[in-house]
Amino acid sequence: AQKITQTQPGMFVQEKEAVTLDCTYDTSDQSYGLFWYKQPSSGEMIFLIYQGSYDEQNATEGRYSLNFQKARKSANLVISASQLGDSAMYFCAMREGPGNQFYFGTGTSLTVIP
Amino acid sequence: DAMVIQNPRYQVTQFGKPVTLSCSQTLNHNVMYWYQQKSSQAPKLLFHYYDKDFNNEADTPDNFQSRRPNTSFCFLDIRSPGLGDAAMYLCATSWGQGVSETQYFGPGTRLLVL
Numbered sequence: 001a002q003k004i005t006q007t008q009p010g011m012f013v014q015e016k017e018a019v020t021l022d023c024t025y026d027t028s029d030q031s032y033g034l035f036w037y038k039q040p041s042s043g044e045m046i047f048l049i050y051q052g053s054y055d056e057q058n059a060t061e062g063r064y065s066l067n068f069q070k071a072r073k074s075a076n077l078v079i080s081a082s083q084l085g086d087s088a089m090y091f092c093a094m095r096e097g098p099g100n101q102f103y104f105g106t107g108t109s110l111t112v113i114p
Numbered sequence: 115d116a117m118v119i120q121n122p123r124y125q126v127t128q129f130g131k132p133v134t135l136s137c138s139q140t141l142n143h144n145v146m147y148w149y150q151q152k153s154s155q156a157p158k159l160l161f162h163y164y165d166k167d168f169n170n171e172a173d174t175p176d177n178f179q180s181r182r183p184n185t186s187f188c189f190l191d192i193r194s195p196g197l198g199d200a201a202m203y204l205c206a207t208s209w210g211q212g213v214s215e216t217q218y219f220g221p222g223t224r225l226l227v228l
Contacts, residue, residue, distance in 0.1 A: 045206070
């Protein structure tokens, strides 16, 4: 089974609108971390936001927030007030248990339309 | 600024000609990772070092080797590149391997095999 599932290969959003990128995960561990990365066409993976499995509050970082629904095993990224520079590939990732690798999803390509 | 640096950003090599990619970090992190990423795919972990301890992923081809001479530097050696090895190679670091440990990526090296 896939550890991380991103069901939206491509998304479009109008500039200044909000957009939600979906991510579901699969783990039987109680302790795990969830991460979102942005990868522009230049290739660099840029860390955006982190959510721990024991965190009760949804993580926020500027225009990024993580909608964490533990019972549904979902960790959706919400980008508010989209900008043209937000056009990129977005990867959801999970680390479960110390010493374990990151599991990446297949990514969602976001295009912001002027 | 503390960062992960990869050189060169673009590398062209010939089929079968050994090539070395380099990564350095000023974050003083214990763990360094090498990923291979092909077009429109998630990054695939090749191996990682926790300090001097080397960890090879089971499906990493023998053609790929790595060296970490000190905390700051890590090298990826491809002994006999094939056309299928053309990809983006990403180096990443983390302080440790706990579930909350974020991986920070370098800008990547795009390898072209002629």
